[in-house]
Amino acid sequence: MKRIILPLIAGILVAFAVAGPLLVPVDPLAQNILARFAPVGTPGHLLGTDNFGRDILARIATGAQVELLTALASTMIALSLGVSIGVTAAYSRGLTEDFLMRGIDVMLSIPPLILALLVVAVLGPSVPTLIGVLALLFTPGFARVAYGQTLSVRSRPFIQAAIIFGAPRRSIILGQILPNIVAPLLAQASLTIASAILVGSGLGYLGLGIRPPMPSWGGMVADGQRYLATHPMLMLIPGLFVVSAILTFSALGDTLRTLWDPREQGGR
Amino acid sequence: MGILTPEATAIAKPPLLAVRGLNIAFGDTGIVKDLSFDIAPGETLAIVGESGSGKSVTALSLLGLLGPRARVTGSIAFGGEELLPYDFGRLTGLRGNDVSIIFQEPMAALNPVYKIGRQLGDVLRNHLKLSPAEARARAVELLHKVKLPNPEVKCDQYPFELSGGQLQRVMIAMAIACRPRLLIADEPTTALDVTVQARILDLLRELQAEMGMSILFITHDFGVVADIADRVLVMRHGEKIETGPAGDLFSAPREDYTRMLLSAVPSLERRDFLEDAPAPSDDTTVLEFRDVGITFYGRRGHELKALDGIDLTIRRNEVVALVGESGSGKSTLGNVAAGLLRVNRGQVTIDGRLRQGAGTGKDLHSPGVSMVFQDANASLNPRMRIGATLRAALQWNRRYKPGLDCSDGHIRHLLSEVGLAPELFDRFPHELSGGQKQRVGIARALSVKPSLVVADEPTSALDVSVQKTVLELFRKLQRQYGFACIFITHDLSLAASISNRVVVMNRGRIVEQGPAAEVLRNPADAYTRALLDSIPLPDPAAQRARRARPAGPGTHP
Numbered sequence: 001m002k003r004i005i006l007p008l009i010a011g012i013l014v015a016f017a018v019a020g021p022l023l024v025p026v027d028p029l030a031q032n033i034l035a036r037f038a039p040v041g042t043p044g045h046l047l048g049t050d051n052f053g054r055d056i057l058a059r060i061a062t063g064a065q066v067e068l069l070t071a072l073a074s075t076m077i078a079l080s081l082g083v084s085i086g087v088t089a090a091y092s093r094g095l096t097e098d099f100l101m102r103g104i105d106v107m108l109s110i111p112p113l114i115l116a117l118l119v120v121a122v123l124g125p126s127v128p129t130l131i132g133v134l135a136l137l138f139t140p141g142f143a144r145v146a147y148g149q150t151l152s153v154r155s156r157p158f159i160q161a162a163i164i165f166g167a168p169r170r171s172i173i174l175g176q177i178l179p180n181i182v183a184p185l186l187a188q189a190s191l192t193i194a195s196a197i198l199v200g201s202g203l204g205y206l207g208l209g210i211r212p213p214m215p216s217w218g219g220m221v222a223d224g225q226r227y228l229a230t231h232p233m234l235m236l237i238p239g240l241f242v243v244s245a246i247l248t249f250s251a252l253g254d255t256l257r258t259l260w261d262p263r264e265q266g267g268r
Numbered sequence: 269m270g271i272l273t274p275e276a277t278a279i280a281k282p283p284l285l286a287v288r289g290l291n292i293a294f295g296d297t298g299i300v301k302d303l304s305f306d307i308a309p310g311e312t313l314a315i316v317g318e319s320g321s322g323k324s325v326t327a328l329s330l331l332g333l334l335g336p337r338a339r340v341t342g343s344i345a346f347g348g349e350e351l352l353p354y355d356f357g358r359l360t361g362l363r364g365n366d367v368s369i370i371f372q373e374p375m376a377a378l379n380p381v382y383k384i385g386r387q388l389g390d391v392l393r394n395h396l397k398l399s400p401a402e403a404r405a406r407a408v409e410l411l412h413k414v415k416l417p418n419p420e421v422k423c424d425q426y427p428f429e430l431s432g433g434q435l436q437r438v439m440i441a442m443a444i445a446c447r448p449r450l451l452i453a454d455e456p457t458t459a460l461d462v463t464v465q466a467r468i469l470d471l472l473r474e475l476q477a478e479m480g481m482s483i484l485f486i487t488h489d490f491g492v493v494a495d496i497a498d499r500v501l502v503m504r505h506g507e508k509i510e511t512g513p514a515g516d517l518f519s520a521p522r523e524d525y526t527r528m529l530l531s532a533v534p535s536l537e538r539r540d541f542l543e544d545a546p547a548p549s550d551d552t553t554v555l556e557f558r559d560v561g562i563t564f565y566g567r568r569g570h571e572l573k574a575l576d577g578i579d580l581t582i583r584r585n586e587v588v589a590l591v592g593e594s595g596s597g598k599s600t601l602g603n604v605a606a607g608l609l610r611v612n613r614g615q616v617t618i619d620g621r622l623r624q625g626a627g628t629g630k631d632l633h634s635p636g637v638s639m640v641f642q643d644a645n646a647s648l649n650p651r652m653r654i655g656a657t658l659r660a661a662l663q664w665n666r667r668y669k670p671g672l673d674c675s676d677g678h679i680r681h682l683l684s685e686v687g688l689a690p691e692l693f694d695r696f697p698h699e700l701s702g703g704q705k706q707r708v709g710i711a712r713a714l715s716v717k718p719s720l721v722v723a724d725e726p727t728s729a730l731d732v733s734v735q736k737t738v739l740e741l742f743r744k745l746q747r748q749y750g751f752a753c754i755f756i757t758h759d760l761s762l763a764a765s766i767s768n769r770v771v772v773m774n775r776g777r778i779v780e781q782g783p784a785a786e787v788l789r790n791p792a793d794a795y796t797r798a799l800l801d802s803i804p805l806p807d808p809a810a811q812r813a814r815r816a817r818p819a820g821p822g823t824h825p
Contacts, residue, residue: 157647160647165638165716166665
């Protein structure tokens with residue numbers, strides 16, 4: 001069951017992010033002072049409205065786009081960058097290895113929030129900046145996992161066999177090593193998506209993510225906080241989306257890893 | 269001790285351990301079915317079987333070590349006291365005091381971060397009221413007793429500083445610390461070299477004679493059985509096949525399965541030599557080593573000469589067995605021939621082309637060489653189907669030999685040639701048995717039409733019965749295709765049964781070489797003699813006679 005439910009929820013969230021504005025054809029920026037603080041379940045405003053009378057569902061949908069696409073895109077970039085660095089370092093050894101891995105250590109030593117603050121202060125908050133910062137932050141994690149895994153797979157006899165049977169370097173790396181390090185990378189990727197959502201909404205909360213009035217889940221939590229006593233839903237709804245997205249993506253890795261393992265295929 | 273105690277008196281005493289109708293199951297899978305046996309005081313019972321026969325599970329069940337998932341029913345009576353159902357409080361009192369156990373991997377059984385003396389002392393203090401100083405004195409005394417050299421020094425060393433044989437002695441010291449009445453030995457010599465194995469078996473026999481304990485000895489090796497057992501219990505698929513005094517079982521096995529196991533043990537005595545093999549008629553030199561040396565540099569300037577001045581020539585059609593103990597450099601030599609290691613010194617020529625030495629490039633790879641690995645499972649990519657693995661090897665090699673056929677039909681033909689069903693084409697490695705995987709390894713090695721095959725202990729991880737069929741296949745294919753072969757093994761009788769020439773290695777040097785029959789019948793070098801004398805003979809009478817002889821001058825230090 002677990003292997004169906006989790007990818008399903010994740011799929012719905014992603015679909016919501018991609019197609020949300022189509023499903024909820026309401027302008028997330030349209031203000032309506034008369035319809036302020038409409039409660040959950042109001043006809044036309046399924047999740048109610050906020051302090052400016054903007055439709056919360058529409059804002060969540062647009063926010064999902066920003067939130068999830070930022071997380072996915074930055075994870076993908078970090079994954080490809082980190083894996084290239086890690087595998088190259090582990091496979092080539094010697095000077096290249098030292099150079100690449102010490103570079104990764106330097107990246108690891110930078111405090112993430114400080115870096116984010118710095119970049120946003122210099123470049124100004126925008127979606128591409130956010131993706132870039134997050135990708136930079138998560139690259140070392142992937143590089144370390146890929147590096148360690150490659151080192152251990154590389155010493156296994158089937159790699160020696162490939163060398164003896166004349167496999168070119170490229171097919172040893174792409175055909176023999178990569179498929180065998182995918183499982184831990186999937187786990188790392190799903191955790192990274194989760195923490196990218198967390199960091200992204202954290203930055204949004206601090207006003208360093210997406211510039212208002214464009215909605216972001218973190219920004220909505222920050223806005224709703226002021227009305228916590230009177231209208232708690234304003235803060236709880238976007239918070240709930242953040243939590244469920246993080247939970248889903250961090251548990252997804254396990255499921256994907258099971259699906260990737262040939263031993264788990266064929267109805268066992 | 270079995271030689272001195274007639275069987276009759278041993279049986280007449282009440283048994284120390286009486287197992288009746290023992291059933292062990294994990295979930296719905298029965299592992300041991302309706303097993304009954306006795307062990308008399310002072311007796312050695314060997315349980316023999318292949319992997320999956322339930323022998324180790326039986327041994328562990330005696331001490332309640334199987335964990336909560338195992339369902340153990342029947343009766344286990346130790347010294348007249350019923351152990352089933354388990355009372356773990358009482359078992360704790362039994363473990364280490366009356367019943368002790370030693371394991372296959374002494375390195376894994378000792379804690380790597382504590383010194384030897386401390387670990388041994390902890391065991392003593394768990395059971396006896398001793399001060400730390402007393403415990404240490406007792407530990408040194410025990411290490412003396414198991415004939416560990418320099419016990420005072422060894423006490424202050426960590427497990428990684430001792431050899432495998434020395435660690436097994438420490439384990440034995442730990443096991444006999446409280447003078448147990450029953451010692452369970454689960455394949456205690458399987459991970460050790462033959463010369464070390466012989467001395468560990470001697471030690472067990474001496475300790476048994478001195479302390480009068482019983483031994484339950486788990487093994488798959490009938491040579492070891494002949495050396496140590498009074499009685500033998502043969503198991504298969506969790507059931508008893510037959511049981512009887514060791515002498516009778518070896519001279520007149522009743523069951524086909526026992527006969528098969530016995531005949532599968534290669535024996536030097538049964539003239540199991542490859543004498544009908546034609547001497548290499550083809551004079552083409554395939555591999556030539558000239559003064560090859562490799563030195564590994566460790567930390568603190570530590571140097572290890574893995575290969576030291578090796579000269580070796582191998583011709584077409586020739587099978588050369590490389591024998592030696594672990595650390596002798598035989599696998600290093602194989603890896604050099606396969607192009608996996610760079611030499612520091614000398615020249616390597618393969619198929620008439622200089623591959624390593626002055627003036628050669630960075631690329632070590634020689635297309636004419638292929639390899640069969642010891643661990644068949646690890647040598648196959650777990651993410652690739654069998655057919656894809658074979659096709660990949662063919663496609664890679666096509667860069668050098670454009671004539672190779674990569675079609676599915678040809679790959680299926682290769683599978684059938686090594687006795688595998690063509691349906692395995694679409695399977696993953698984990699769906700195959702160990703023997704099948706090694707056949708795939710052989711198919712892959714031969715698919716590229718090599719001039720030299722390096723076979724690195726290709727059968728040592730397999731059960732004896734499987735070992736035999738895989739060896740026969742290998743021998744047949746070698747004759748059919750006539751490739752040269754380096755067959756690396758630690759097993760001299762195996763070397764004799766497969767090779768035209770035996771090369772004995774010790775500490776990175778070749779100490780002796782010549783035709784298999786000659787080297788093994790009339791060994792010229794002391795080290796070869798020591799190796800030969802250490803192989804347990806699968807015949808209790810012969811083994812006893814040999815043991816009675818004083819150790820020759822060839823005894824290895």
